[in-house]
Amino acid sequence: MHRISRRRFLKIAGFGAGAAALAGGAASGLQAMARRAPGGETRVVPTSCDICFWKCNALAHVRDGRLWKITGNPGDPLSRGRLCPRGTGGIGAHFDPERLRAPLLRHKQRGEEAWVEVTWDEALGYVADRMQRIKAEHGPEAMALFSHGIGGNFLKHTLKAYGSPNIAAPSFAQCRGPRDVGFELTFGEGIGSPERTDIANARCLVLIGSHLGENMHNTQVQEFATAVAAGASIIVADPRFSIAASKARHYLPVKPGTDLALLLAWMNVLVVEGLYDKPYVEQFGFGFEHFQAEIATRTPEWAYPETGIPPEVIRETAREMARHRPATLVHPGRHATWYGNDAQRSRAIALLNALLGSWGRKGGFYFPNSMDVPGYPYPEYPKSGRGKVDNPGHKYPFASETITTGIRDATLTGQPYPIKGWLVYATNLLQALPSQDETIRAIQNLDLMAVVDVVPSEIAGWADVVLPEATYLERYDDLNVEFFREPFVALRQPAVPPPHDQKPNWWMARELALKLGLGAYYPWTDIEEYLDHRLKAAGYSLAELKQKGLVKGPKPPLFFDDGIVPEFATPSGKIEFYSTQLQAAGFDPVPRHERPAEGPPGSFRLLYGRAPVHTFSRTQTNPILRDAMEENEVWLNGSVGARMELQSGDYVRLRNQDGVLSNRVKVRVTEAIRPDCVYMVHGFGHTARGLRSAYGRGASDAELITRYATDPLMGGTGTNINFVTVEAEA
Numbered sequence: 001m002h003r004i005s006r007r008r009f010l011k012i013a014g015f016g017a018g019a020a021a022l023a024g025g026a027a028s029g030l031q032a033m034a035r036r037a038p039g040g041e042t043r044v045v046p047t048s049c050d051i052c053f054w055k056c057n058a059l060a061h062v063r064d065g066r067l068w069k070i071t072g073n074p075g076d077p078l079s080r081g082r083l084c085p086r087g088t089g090g091i092g093a094h095f096d097p098e099r100l101r102a103p104l105l106r107h108k109q110r111g112e113e114a115w116v117e118v119t120w121d122e123a124l125g126y127v128a129d130r131m132q133r134i135k136a137e138h139g140p141e142a143m144a145l146f147s148h149g150i151g152g153n154f155l156k157h158t159l160k161a162y163g164s165p166n167i168a169a170p171s172f173a174q175c176r177g178p179r180d181v182g183f184e185l186t187f188g189e190g191i192g193s194p195e196r197t198d199i200a201n202a203r204c205l206v207l208i209g210s211h212l213g214e215n216m217h218n219t220q221v222q223e224f225a226t227a228v229a230a231g232a233s234i235i236v237a238d239p240r241f242s243i244a245a246s247k248a249r250h251y252l253p254v255k256p257g258t259d260l261a262l263l264l265a266w267m268n269v270l271v272v273e274g275l276y277d278k279p280y281v282e283q284f285g286f287g288f289e290h291f292q293a294e295i296a297t298r299t300p301e302w303a304y305p306e307t308g309i310p311p312e313v314i315r316e317t318a319r320e321m322a323r324h325r326p327a328t329l330v331h332p333g334r335h336a337t338w339y340g341n342d343a344q345r346s347r348a349i350a351l352l353n354a355l356l357g358s359w360g361r362k363g364g365f366y367f368p369n370s371m372d373v374p375g376y377p378y379p380e381y382p383k384s385g386r387g388k389v390d391n392p393g394h395k396y397p398f399a400s401e402t403i404t405t406g407i408r409d410a411t412l413t414g415q416p417y418p419i420k421g422w423l424v425y426a427t428n429l430l431q432a433l434p435s436q437d438e439t440i441r442a443i444q445n446l447d448l449m450a451v452v453d454v455v456p457s458e459i460a461g462w463a464d465v466v467l468p469e470a471t472y473l474e475r476y477d478d479l480n481v482e483f484f485r486e487p488f489v490a491l492r493q494p495a496v497p498p499p500h501d502q503k504p505n506w507w508m509a510r511e512l513a514l515k516l517g518l519g520a521y522y523p524w525t526d527i528e529e530y531l532d533h534r535l536k537a538a539g540y541s542l543a544e545l546k547q548k549g550l551v552k553g554p555k556p557p558l559f560f561d562d563g564i565v566p567e568f569a570t571p572s573g574k575i576e577f578y579s580t581q582l583q584a585a586g587f588d589p590v591p592r593h594e595r596p597a598e599g600p601p602g603s604f605r606l607l608y609g610r611a612p613v614h615t616f617s618r619t620q621t622n623p624i625l626r627d628a629m630e631e632n633e634v635w636l637n638g639s640v641g642a643r644m645e646l647q648s649g650d651y652v653r654l655r656n657q658d659g660v661l662s663n664r665v666k667v668r669v670t671e672a673i674r675p676d677c678v679y680m681v682h683g684f685g686h687t688a689r690g691l692r693s694a695y696g697r698g699a700s701d702a703e704l705i706t707r708y709a710t711d712p713l714m715g716g717t718g719t720n721i722n723f724v725t726v727e728a729e730a
């Protein structure tokens, strides 16, 4: 199989042309796997990618009944005909020899990964029986569903029909929650996914940690390449010299955890030097005088000892932002759960954008649109008298979605009421939630633990029942009615059948509902019937979508200048420079910086991020993507390497502040990271025995994240507060 060296790979992976080069590399792998029959008959099936949540629309090419390759759908506004390297290698998910093949029932202790194969009827019968008992003893709210991605829609429907409101995804409290809350508090609207950022037209793009090029969300990376090619000025603040940093005019190696100080100082410069968008702020701003007074002392000189960024660099970069406004986009980031003050840091990013006048302006933030595709007309769900379990007494007053870790807390404590069953769909809670110990202890309190997965993941290892799903290449999912700059509705449909006894989520959700006596909630018998019903209500049909993959709506106005009427769903109806909501709830109405706590002497802050060819912990056994990157490395500053006599390629172990020792992992000794932190790619260091080819390869950041700082505004779990020491491996 063709291999690309790591350095060459990182060099090329950042941009479109690079993605194409990798696609060549991966394609040689997939051709070998698909054992292409010469002259065979090819079928092209429009569908959508599910290797990550961007859901690019794609074309699956099937030759002589075998999956051959997958490419971008040229009509797709997300992929514009090109998939990212993960999407291209996605077909490996279908071929993965480590896949779950049949439903499994536990026959030893939880976590021992000892199973017997059972029929679907037995497996779902077991789940339904336990669910009925839980309902009888504790009420339906005692069942929780953790679900990530569009594939969870039908199980959510079943759980709501059963009577539980306790449904959560890690995408809120472990990912973009603080960002959306920070923007909601400021502009009255969140950022959403795909992000409403007009990167392509930005003349100046400011990236705070957002490591585009390693973070491979397709449209954003393509737009980033467009902006760079058009000569946009790029400013990157990151303790690590990322791929994005290598494209930057200004790279600021900010001290970890001090971005809020940097943001306040930038705003200080814009206000003190009168460089902000005055008419915009006068017209749309609320509480600007309070804000101005509050940031008056946040000078670049004040920020210097906090951030390590010299005052003249702060001034120069602030002026650079002002020069290009309103086409200066301070990217809101996505994975924002860093230090526990994350909603306030995100609010500061929102305020900086407000000063630059970029919200609602070309090269800034656009107003997304979706098509009008009505939901399926189901009977009403039963109403829960107890409300959700995750946020008792609205402890986190600005939580706008359900908090996964709040459900975990309730499972541990029984408060505000007990949780006795977990249904887990496509989320590896042991890699995704901080403190594995709390997750495991919570699982031990359950009467039912059921996991739907495609491989025997860590979380599946703790289940009573494991339900093997057909991959995205082998199933229908719900319609994707996307909110984007161009509205569209898209279909995921099977390109090939599942190879063994795997089933699609919709089938499981429906069968489970029937066994629970909830047949009234499934008036349709086959998903094609459901999809066609919804599409016809919108003026389309399943036949049309099966052929085209997606249909687009008319191009709507995106910016104030195109006629969008500026409206802000905040209490004042304006952009809130001063937040009366925060003030009333006892929080800083204008964000304030607090110095982050240091680690034990001699330790390094543990940072982590993405690799271009992997998604979280879900792609390490995919034979194509594994071939592109088999293990992660830990980045260590050159001075530290020299002191410890370590060279790139040597193996080390990391020990965190609570004594947890990682698996062995290669070091990468480099000047591209500050000396006070180390960095690794998330998703490696698998401990599930069934993941044979990924087991024990690299280290897991999740395992070392024993501590987290909870965001008091919205319950997000800041996880950049763990420290490690490095131990050479003999």
Ligand SMILES: Nc1nc2c(c(=O)[nH]1)N[C@H]1C(S)=C(S)[C@@H](COP(=O)(O)OP(=O)(O)OC[C@H]3O[C@@H](n4cnc5c(=O)[nH]c(N)nc54)[C@H](O)[C@@H]3O)O[C@H]1N2
Pocket (backbone or CB within 6 Å): 052, 086, 175, 176, 208, 209, 210, 211, 212, 214, 215, 216, 217, 237, 238, 239, 240, 242, 254, 255, 256, 257, 258, 259, 333, 334, 335, 336, 338, 607, 608, 609, 610, 611, 612, 613, 614, 615, 616, 679, 720
């Ligand atoms: N290939 C690939 N792409 C993905 C994903 C994937 O799994 N694989 N996942 C997608 C998802 S769901 C998400 S949420 C995004 C995540 O992608 P981002 O939102 O870009 O992720 P972050 O965690 O914000 O970024 C990690 C970067 O932040 C830097 N960093 C760490 N601490 C600090 C700090 O204190 N200050 C500053 N300024 N920088 C810091 C790290 O060095 C690293 O470069 O990626 C998306 N794209």
Ligand SMILES: Nc1nc2c(c(=O)[nH]1)N[C@H]1C(S)=C(S)[C@@H](COP(=O)(O)OP(=O)(O)OC[C@H]3O[C@@H](n4cnc5c(=O)[nH]c(N)nc54)[C@H](O)[C@@H]3O)O[C@H]1N2
Pocket (backbone or CB within 6 Å): 050, 148, 151, 170, 171, 174, 175, 176, 335, 425, 426, 427, 428, 429, 431, 432, 433, 434, 452, 453, 454, 455, 457, 458, 459, 469, 470, 471, 472, 608, 609, 615, 616, 617, 618, 619, 682, 701, 702, 705, 719
């Ligand atoms: N330590 C640490 N924790 C993190 C992050 C981090 O960088 N470091 N990132 C955070 C972020 S930004 C996010 S968005 C979350 C992501 O959290 P998750 O979405 O939970 O990510 P994964 O760990 O990849 O878990 C996905 C699971 O779904 C399974 N799966 C894959 N395909 C399918 C399918 O088609 N059907 C079914 N049923 N299952 C499938 C995989 O085998 C895997 O077990 O994690 C968060 N937690």
Ligand code: SF4
Pocket (backbone or CB within 6 Å): 049, 050, 051, 052, 053, 054, 055, 056, 079, 082, 083, 084, 085, 086, 087, 088, 216, 217, 218, 219
């Ligand atoms: S960004 Fe890549 S992995 Fe994600 S959906 Fe698009 S092609 Fe697939």
Ligand SMILES: [Mo]
Pocket (backbone or CB within 6 Å): 171, 174, 175, 176, 334, 335
């Ligand atoms: Mo995420």
